[in-house]
Amino acid sequence: MLKKNKFKVILSAIIILLPVLFGIIMWNDLPNTMTTHWGADGNADGFSGKVFAVFGVPCIFLVLHFVCLLFTLLDKKQKEQNSKALSMVFWIIPVTSLLVNRSMYRAAFGKEIDLSLFAPILLGIMFVFMGNYLPKIKQNRTLGIKVSWTLNNEENWNRTHRFSGKVWVIGGVILLFSVFLPLKSMEWIIISVITAMAIIPIAYSYYVYKQHQKNGIAYVTPLRSKTEKITVGISAVIIQTVLIGVAVLMFTGNIEVSCEDTSFKINATYWTDIEVDYSDIDTIEYCKDLDVGVRTNGFGSVRLSMGIFQNEEFGSYTLYAYTGAKEYIVITSNGETLVIGMSDTKDTHEIYDIVSGKINDNT
Numbered sequence: 001m002l003k004k005n006k007f008k009v010i011l012s013a014i015i016i017l018l019p020v021l022f023g024i025i026m027w028n029d030l031p032n033t034m035t036t037h038w039g040a041d042g043n044a045d046g047f048s049g050k051v052f053a054v055f056g057v058p059c060i061f062l063v064l065h066f067v068c069l070l071f072t073l074l075d076k077k078q079k080e081q082n083s084k085a086l087s088m089v090f091w092i093i094p095v096t097s098l099l100v101n102r103s104m105y106r107a108a109f110g111k112e113i114d115l116s117l118f119a120p121i122l123l124g125i126m127f128v129f130m131g132n133y134l135p136k137i138k139q140n141r142t143l144g145i146k147v148s149w150t151l152n153n154e155e156n157w158n159r160t161h162r163f164s165g166k167v168w169v170i171g172g173v174i175l176l177f178s179v180f181l182p183l184k185s186m187e188w189i190i191i192s193v194i195t196a197m198a199i200i201p202i203a204y205s206y207y208v209y210k211q212h213q214k215n216g217i218a219y220v221t222p223l224r225s226k227t228e229k230i231t232v233g234i235s236a237v238i239i240q241t242v243l244i245g246v247a248v249l250m251f252t253g254n255i256e257v258s259c260e261d262t263s264f265k266i267n268a269t270y271w272t273d274i275e276v277d278y279s280d281i282d283t284i285e286y287c288k289d290l291d292v293g294v295r296t297n298g299f300g301s302v303r304l305s306m307g308i309f310q311n312e313e314f315g316s317y318t319l320y321a322y323t324g325a326k327e328y329i330v331i332t333s334n335g336e337t338l339v340i341g342m343s344d345t346k347d348t349h350e351i352y353d354i355v356s357g358k359i360n361d362n363t
Contacts (some may be wrong), residue, residue: 008090009069015094016062019101023054026105035107047297053104062095068093071234072142088133091144092126093215113142120190124175127197132166134161145201149209152219164201171197187302191250250302255320257340259354266320266340270299271306274318276333278358285330286352290339292319316338329355 023030027050034053048056069278072089099122137144139157145152145164150157170192178189212219253269263277291311298307309319314330318336321328325341329352332338342348 005073005090005162005339008087012065012090012094013062016097017058019097019105020055020058022101022105023050027054029107030108034104036104038103044098045351057104058097058101061093061100065093065097088130100305103273120175120178120186123190124178125192126173127172127175129167129172131170131172134165135170137161139170145205147202147205148221149205149219152176153209153212153217155217156205156212156219160201160205163204166195167200168197191302200257247321253301253304255306255322255340255342255363256302257342257351259351259358261358264351264355264358267324268304268306268320270301270304271320274338276331278355278361280330280333281355282334283330284332284352284356284359286349287328287330287339288326288328289326289343295319 001152002143011142030050030053032050033047034050036053036057059225066101072086132142135158139151139154141151144157145160145284149159161265174193175190178186178193181189209219248268255269256267258265258267262279263275265273265275267273291313292305293311293314294311295305296308298305298309298319300307300323304321306325307318308316310316315338317339319339319341320329321339321341322343324343327345327348328339328341329348330337339346340351342351
C-alpha cells in the first residue's frame with residue numbers, strides 16, 4: 001500500500017512543510033516570539049521562539065501524518081478500500097497544517113484572528129466532508145466507527161456508517177450555524193455536538209447488534225495479524241489518552257482564594273499560585289462589567305480563564321477567573337493590576353468584603 005500511494009505520501013508531506021519555506025523567506029520580518037497556541041476561549045495562551053514556530057510546528061504535523069499513514073496503510077483490508085474515503089487520511093493533516101500555520105503567521109504580523117469563528121467553521125466543514133464519505137468506507141480496523149459490533153459483522157458496519165454519515169453532516173451544519181450564537185453558547189454547542197457525534201454512532205451500532213441477536217444473526221470475530229493487534233492497541237491507547245486529557249483540561253480545575261491575617265493567597269489549578277500582602281494593596285474595586293481583553297500568556301478552558309491579559313482599561317494585567325464569572329474584584333498592588341472573578345457572585349462579594357476589611361485594618 002505504501003508503494004502504491006508513494007506519490008500521495010510525498011506530495012502530502014511537501015504540503016505540510018510548505019509553511020517552513022514561507023517562514024524562511026519572511027525570517028527577518030518575523031518576531032522572535034510567536035503565538036503557537038490559542039485557548040478554548042479563542043485567546044492566545046501559548047508562545048514559542050521563532051525557530052520552533054517556523055520549523056518545529058510543521059515537523060510535529062509531519063510526524064503525526066506519517067504515524068496515521070503507517071497505521072492505516074499497514075491494514076491489509078485497505079487494499080480494497082474506497083479510494084475517496086482513503087484520501088481523507090492523506091489530506092486532513094496537510095490542510096490542518098496549512099490553516100494552523102496561516103493563523104500563526106497572521107498573528108506574527110499583527111493581523112487580528114477571531115478563532116471563535118474560525119474553529120466552528122473549520123470543524124463544521126470537516127465533519128460535513130467526512131460525513132459524506134463515512135458511508136463509502138469499507139470494513140477495516142483503522143478508519144471509521146471501529147467497535148466490536150461493526151468489526152464483527154459487515155451489515156452492522158454498513159448500516160452504522162450510513163447512519164453515522166447523516167449524523168456527522170447534521171452535526172457539521174449545526175457547528176457552522178453556531179457562529180451566530182454568543183461565545184459561551186457556541187462553546188457548549190461545539191462540545192455537545194462533538195460528544196453526540198462520538199456517542200450516537202456507537203449506540204446505533206449496539207442497537208443493530210441487538211436486532212441481529214434477536215434474529216439469530218451470528219457475529220464472528222475475525223482473526224488478526226500481529227501487526228493489526230499492535231496497531232489497534234496503540235491506536236486505542238492514543239485515542240483514550242487524548243480524550244481523557246482533553247476532558248480533564250477542559251472541564252476540571254478550580255480557583256481557591258484563602259484570606260489570611262496579613263495576606264490572601266490564590267491557588268489555581270493549571271496556573272501559578274500567588275500571594276498578596278494587604279499592606280501592598282493600593283486600591284480595590286468591585287466591577288460588574290469587564291472586557292477581559294486578550295490573553296498573552298496563561299491557561300484557558302471551558303471552565304477557567306487565567307494568566308496575563310491585555311485590555312484597553314488596564315493594559316497588561318493578571319486575571320484569575322472562571323469563564324462564567326459575571327462580577328470581578330480589581331486590585332492594584334505595587335503598580336500592577338490583579339483581577340479575580342469567581343463562578344458564584346456571592347463568593348466574589350465575600351472575598352471583596354474580607355479583603356477590603358483587612359486593608360482597612362492595616363491602615
